[in-house]
Amino acid sequence: MNFGFLKIFTKNSNQSESIDSQTSGNGLLNLLSSLYESQNTSVYLINSTYELVWANKKFRENFSFSKDSKCYNIFLKSSTICQNCPAIAAFQKNQPLDKFVATHEDNGTKVSLQVFAVPVEIDRQIFSLNFVLEKEIPSTKGHETSDNSVFKESPELNKLLFLFENLSIPIILTDLNFNVLYLNKTFKEFLNPSDKVLNRSLFDICNFKGKLPIEEISTRLANSEKVVFTSEISSHSAKRIPVTIEFVPIQSQDSTEYIVSLFYLTTEDDVRTTFEQERYEIFTKLIENGDSGIFVQNDLGQIVYQNDKAGKIFKEFPEFLNEVLKHKEQIFRQGQAQITAANSNTENTFLVEGYPIKTRSTRAHYNSYVIDDLTQFKNIEQELNSLKQTLAKVERKTKSVLFKIDSNFKITDVTGSFYEITGYKVEEFVGKGNGWVEIVYPDDYFRVQNNFSEMFHFPNLSKTFEYRIKKANGEIVWVETLVENLVDSRGKILYLDCITFDIDEQKQAEERLKSSQEEMRNLAMYFESLREEEKKKLAFEIHDELGHILTAMKLELSWVLKKKFLREEVLHEKLHKMIDMIDSMIRKVRSISSQLRPSVLDHFGITAAIEWQAKEFQKQTAIRCRLNLPKQEIQLSEAKSIVVFRVFQEILTNIARHANATRVDIHLDIEGNNLVLTVADNGKGIKPEDISAKKSLGIFGMKERARSVNGKLTISGVSNIGTTVTLTIPIN
Numbered sequence: 012m013n014f015g016f017l018k019i020f021t022k023n024s025n026q027s028e029s030i031d032s033q034t035s036g037n038g039l040l041n042l043l044s045s046l047y048e049s050q051n052t053s054v055y056l057i058n059s060t061y062e063l064v065w066a067n068k069k070f071r072e073n074f075s076f077s078k079d080s081k082c083y084n085i086f087l088k089s090s091t092i093c094q095n096c097p098a099i100a101a102f103q104k105n106q107p108l109d110k111f112v113a114t115h116e117d118n119g120t121k122v123s124l125q126v127f128a129v130p131v132e133i134d135r136q137i138f139s140l141n142f143v144l145e146k147e148i149p150s151t152k153g154h155e156t157s158d159n160s161v162f163k164e165s166p167e168l169n170k171l172l173f174l175f176e177n178l179s180i181p182i183i184l185t186d187l188n189f190n191v192l193y194l195n196k197t198f199k200e201f202l203n204p205s206d207k208v209l210n211r212s213l214f215d216i217c218n219f220k221g222k223l224p225i226e227e228i229s230t231r232l233a234n235s236e237k238v239v240f241t242s243e244i245s246s247h248s249a250k251r252i253p254v255t256i257e258f259v260p261i262q263s264q265d266s267t268e269y270i271v272s273l274f275y276l277t278t279e280d281d282v283r284t285t286f287e288q289e290r291y292e293i294f295t296k297l298i299e300n301g302d303s304g305i306f307v308q309n310d311l312g313q314i315v316y317q318n319d320k321a322g323k324i325f326k327e328f329p330e331f332l333n334e335v336l337k338h339k340e341q342i343f344r345q346g347q348a349q350i351t352a353a354n355s356n357t358e359n360t361f362l363v364e365g366y367p368i369k370t371r372s373t374r375a376h377y378n379s380y381v382i383d384d385l386t387q388f389k390n391i392e393q394e395l396n397s398l399k400q401t402l403a404k405v406e407r408k409t410k411s412v413l414f415k416i417d418s419n420f421k422i423t424d425v426t427g428s429f430y431e432i433t434g435y436k437v438e439e440f441v442g443k444g445n446g447w448v449e450i451v452y453p454d455d456y457f458r459v460q461n462n463f464s465e466m467f468h469f470p471n472l473s474k475t476f477e478y479r480i481k482k483a484n485g486e487i488v489w490v491e492t493l494v495e496n497l498v499d500s501r502g503k504i505l506y507l508d509c510i511t512f513d514i515d516e517q518k519q520a521e522e523r524l525k526s527s528q529e530e531m532r533n534l535a536m537y538f539e540s541l542r543e544e545e546k547k548k549l550a551f552e553i554h555d556e557l558g559h560i561l562t563a564m565k566l567e568l569s570w571v572l573k574k575k576f577l578r579e580e581v582l583h584e585k586l587h588k589m590i591d592m593i594d595s596m597i598r599k600v601r602s603i604s605s606q607l608r609p610s611v612l613d614h615f616g617i618t619a620a621i622e623w624q625a626k627e628f629q630k631q632t633a634i635r636c637r638l639n640l641p642k643q644e645i646q647l648s649e650a651k652s653i654v655v656f657r658v659f660q661e662i663l664t665n666i667a668r669h670a671n672a673t674r675v676d677i678h679l680d681i682e683g684n685n686l687v688l689t690v691a692d693n694g695k696g697i698k699p700e701d702i703s704a705k706k707s708l709g710i711f712g713m714k715e716r717a718r719s720v721n722g723k724l725t726i727s728g729v730s731n732i733g734t735t736v737t738l739t740i741p742i743n
Contacts, residue, residue, distance in 0.1 A: 039065075039133065040064075040065050043056060043065055043067075043140075044065075044067070047067045048067045048068055049067075049068065050067060050069060051069060052069060052142055052143065052144065053066075053067065053069045053070035053073055053074070053142070053143035054066070054067045054069070054070060054140070054141070054142055054143070055067070055070050055082070055140075055141050055143070056131075056138055056139070056140050056141070057081075057082050057098060057138065057139050057141065058136070058138055059102050059136070059137055059138075060081070061081040061082050061083065061092065061098065062079060062080070062081055063076065063080055063081070063082065063085075064138065070143065073143075074086075082096075082098070082141070083096070086112055086113040086124060087112075087113055092468060093112045093113070095110040095111060095112050095230065095231070095234055096110070096112060096126075096128075097109055097110040097112075097126055097127070097128035097141075098126075098128045098139040098141065099469065099470075100128065101128040101129065101130035101137070101139040102130070102137050102139065102469075103469055103472070105130045105132070105137065106130065107127065107128060107129045107130065108127075108128055109125060109126065109127040109128070110125070110126060110234055111123045111124065111125050111126075111146075111230050111231075111233035111234045112124055112125075112126050112230065113226065113230055114225075114226045114227075114229035114230045114233065115226065120147055121147070121187070121188050121229065122145050122146065122147055123145075123146045123229060123230060123233045124143055124144075124145060124146075125143070125144040125145075125146055125233070126141050126142070126143055126144075127141065127142045127144065128140070128141050129141070129142075146233070168263050168269075171261075172184065172193055172195075175193075175195045175271075176195050176196055178195065178197065179197055180197060180273055180274065180275065181195065181197045181198035181201050181202070181273075181274040182194075182195045182197070182198060182271065182272065182273055182274070183195075183198060183213060183271075183272040183274075184269055184270070184271055184272075185213050185269065185270045185272060186268075186269060186270070187229070187232070187233075187268055187269075187270065188212075189212055189213040189214060189225075189270065190210050190211065190212060190213075191208055191209055191210065191211055191212070191213055191216060192209065192210075192269070193209075194208065198274065201274075202216070202217070202244070213272060217244045218244060219242045219243070219244055224240075228240075228258060232258060232260045232270060233260075235260050236260075237257060237258065237259050237260075238257070238258040239255060239256070239257045239258075240255075240256060241253065241254065241255045241256070242254060242256065244274075254274050254275060255274075255275040256272055256273070256274055256275075257272070257273045257275070258270055258271070258272055259271045259272075259273070298318055299318050299319065301318070301320065302320065302383075303320060303381050303382060303383050304317075304318065304320040304321035304322075304323075304324045304381070304382035304383075305317070305318045305320070305321055305379065305380070305381055305382070306318070306321040306379070306380055306382075307368065307377050307378070307379045307380075308377065308378050308380075309376070309377055310376040310377075312336070315377070320382070321380075321382060324361070324382060324384075327354060328352035328353070328354055328359070329354075330352060330353075331350070331352040331361070334350045334351075334352055335350060335363055335380065338350055338363070339365070339378075342363055342364070342365035342380070343365045343367065343378070346364060346365065347362060347363060347364040347365070348362075348363055349361070349362055349363075349385065350363055359384055359385075359386045360384075360385045360386055360389065361382050361383065361384055361385060362382070362383045362385050363380055363381070363382055364380070364381040364383075365378060365379070365380055366378070366379045366380075366381070367379075410428045410431055410432060410512065410513035411427050411428060411432075411510055411511065411512045411513070412425065412426070412427035412428055412429045412432055412433075412510070412511050413425070413426045413427050413508075413509070413510045413511075414426070414429075414447075414509055414511075415506045415507065415508060415509065416446065416447055416463065416494075416506060416507040416509055417446075417506050417507075418467055418506075419446060420446035420447055420448050420460075420463060421446040422440070422446055422447050422509075423506075425437045428513070431513070432480075432482075432488070432490065432511065432513045433450060433480065433482055433483065434482035434483030434484050434486070435450075435482075435483050447463075447509075448460050448463065450480045450481055450482075451478060451479070451480055451481075452478065452479035452480060452481055452487055454479070455478040455479050458476075458478065459476070459478050462474055462476055462494070463494070463507065466494055466496045466504075466507050467496065467504050467507070468504075469496075470496060470498045470502050470504055471496070471498065472495070472496055473493070473494065473495040473496075474493075474494050475491065475492070475493045475494075476491070476492060477489060477490070477491045477492075477514065478490065478492075488513060488515040489513075489514050489515045489517075489518040490511050490512060490513055490514060490515075491511070491512045491514045492509055492510070492511045492512075493509070493510050493511075494507050494508070494509050495507070495508045496508070530711060556599050557596055557599055557600070560592050560595055560596045560599075561596070563592055564589055564592050564593070567585055567588060567589050567592075568589070570585070571585055612652060612653075612656055615644075616644045616645065616647070616652070617645055617647050617652045617655055617656065617679075617686075618640050618641060618644055618645055618679060619644075620652075620656050621638075621640065621655075621656070621659055621677065621679060621688075622638060622640060624656070624659060624660060624663065625638055625663075625675075625677055628663045628667070628675075632667050634666070634667070634672060634673060634674065634675055635673065635674045635675070636674075636675045636677060637674065637675070637676050637677065638677050639676070639677065639678040639679070639680075640677075640679050641679060641680060641681065645679075645681065645686060645742075646742070647686060647740075647742060650720060651686075651720050651722075651740055651742075654716045654717065654719065654720050654722070654740065655686065655688060655738065655740060657716060658688075658713050658716055658717065658724070658738050659688065659690070659738075661709055661712065661713050662690045662713070662736050663675070663690075664709075665709055665710075666690075666692050666694065666734075669694075669695075669697075670692045670694025670695060670733070670734060671694045671695050672692035672693050672694035672733065673693060674692065674693050675690065675691070675692050676689075676690070676691045676692075677689075677690055678690075678691075681742070684741055684742055684743055685739050685740065685741055685742065686739070686740050686741075686742055687737065687738070687739050688737070688738040689735065689736070689737045689738075690735070690736045691733060691734070691735040691736075692733045692734055693732070693733045694733050694734060695730070695731060695733075696728035696729045696730045696731060696732050696733055696734055697726060697728035697734045698728065698730075699728070702726050702728075710726065713736075713738075717738060717739075717740065720740055720741075721740075721741055722738065722739055722740035722741065723738075723739045724736070724737070724738050724739075725737045725739075
């Protein structure tokens with residue numbers, strides 16, 4: 012489906028159509044209008060950047076917006092995405108989801124907006140079609156009865172309230188509008204409210220300090236989330252007391268919804284004693300269920316208390332207690348001591364800490380001991396040290412750097428090879444204007460910035476991308492960055508965790524490989540063209556010369572056969588003529604055979620073959636050749652002899668084609684274990700750029716031949732002086 016007709020629209024309450032007239036009833040917007048334009052439910056469509064693409068009449072009437080509006084601008088009057096936005100699931104997971112996104116007051120009634128988002132994929136683009144449901148928050152009347160039950164019609168709720176009544180934490184039960192339905196005894200003692208508190212607003216009773224985010228609290232509670240925030244309230248003594256309030260949504264069996272508000276008081280002496288028993292219970296559970304062994308001795312050395320962990324240690328290591336008593340003086344002098352205990356199966360090391368206990372009685376003295384098994388920690392420490400060493404090795408070999416990026420692209424917590432990768436010292440770079448993206452290569456800047464920006468919009472997302480950076484010295488290098496975003500408990504993105512690798516050598520290797528593959532393809536085509544040219548030349552010689560001789564011989568033989576009576580001298584003349592033709596044909600066959608592979612190479616070796624080829628070259632081109640060859644024959648393998656001869660042929664061919672030379676000096680010699688062939692001409696001289704040019708396939712072919720036998724070919728030229736080619740090949 013073509014989306015060319017989709018346009019962002021502006022609000023017009025008198026407008027009956029919300030699509031471009033050019034669509035003529037076709038396309039997505041026409042379909043949406045026909046289905047939802049007159050619905051009583053607000054419906055709108057957004058793209059992956061949360062911009063409004065279409066909305067029905069109900070939406071346009073209920074909400075104010077302008078061109079290029081985004082959905083969170085409309086609902087929250089905010090510049091950031093709603094924390095509970097269901098469209099995130101539509102875009103990221105391609106699945107529908109409903110969430111409450113905002114709460115507002117309409118004529119004294121609180122209304123929560125619930126958005127149901129449905130993903131729509133068209134032309135490989137994801138859109139979210141959203142339906143807005145308005146849910147009024149009902150009020151419930153609270154009342155007290157003579158038998159202390161608050162809600163006659165809800166026995167299970169009364170059981171819960173009975174539990175609240177006996178807790179030492181101040182608790183209030185409200186409806187979804189925060190109208191008070193119940194206060195437990197602890198709250199009444201703490202705040203001492205007036206008698207008329209039921210059905211009043213919680214926020215009026217508690218007199219919180221500052222303005223609270225009531226709409227945000229209501230929205231999160233509507234999504235069945237717990238909400239925690241801190242503030243100050245006024246006690247009956249008119250003091251301001253800091254509190255942490257936790258709002259917990261609950262639902263009764265008849266589906267009525269309530270909010271339980273728990274108040275955790277942190278200071279003030281007049282309320283501290285209220286929590287003595289609860290704190291004692293908490294400490295007891297921590298001691299009983301903790302990972303440390305704890306036991307207490309009186310001044311007679313008798314154990315008056317031990318938790319389960321200490322009992323297990325005493326049972327597993329029977330001599331452990333004696334070891335503790337031996338080190339008692341050290342434990343209380345230094346505060347702690349390491350003690351080793353063994354049994355038949357294992358040996359463990361423990362850290363024992365000692366704490367004297369002061370009591371009201373001057374006659375009773377107690378000592379407490381805390382035991383921690385260090386064996387597992389030592390194993391973990393060894394594993395961590397091993398991991399650190401491994402990471403250090405990986406860091407040295409991979410050249411990587413770890414850092415965090417905030418929403419302004421500033422970097423913090425830098426570790427690793429930062430200077431080696433960027434050329435900047437960490438301390439001089441951390442405060443740079445645009446942070447990390449400032450060193451991104453201009454051609455990659457917008458792509459990298461968009462990738463980082465996207466990571467700040469979608470939580471729990473990870474990405475890997477490659478790009479170039481400009482180092483402090485101006486050098487351009489390739490890097491690869493792996494990014495993950497870190498979110499808090501509310502889903503807000505705090506920062507990006509990044510690890511960046513230097514992949515410049517890898518990229519250069521890829522480019523070299525790509526270039527090498529291209530050169531090999533071109534070389535293969537070049538050799539194929541040489542073969543075709545050689546075949547064409549051979550076909551010409553066989554057809555035009557050998558064919559001509561054979562045709563002439565056939566005519567002579569036919570003439571002889573037709574004559575019944577021939578004089579002897581005429582017959583001898585014809586036969587001698589045919590013998591001359593056969594001799595000419597034999598010479599031509601030898602010439603063709605020598606072009607394919609000179610027999611002198613097989614019978615007399617590389618020195619004789621070079622001498623023969625030089626004479627043939629001089630005969631064909633009239634370019635004088637001066638030879639300097641060793642007197643003794645060089646013992647060279649067949650494969651290496653062929654390489655030397657073919658490279659020599661190619662050198663002479665290039666001289667004939669390009670050099671405009673009149674003389675060639677050929678020098679063949681043995682230097683150590685190497686055969687060295689040097690060919691120099693007095694031509695125009697090759698240019699340096701032509702030596703490495705991709706079109707110089709003849710030169711590339713000679714170098715490849717040399718490499719095939721572990722040899723090396725070098726070429727140098729001086730303008731108007733000439734060109735020198737040196738081939739070096741190991742003999743053994």
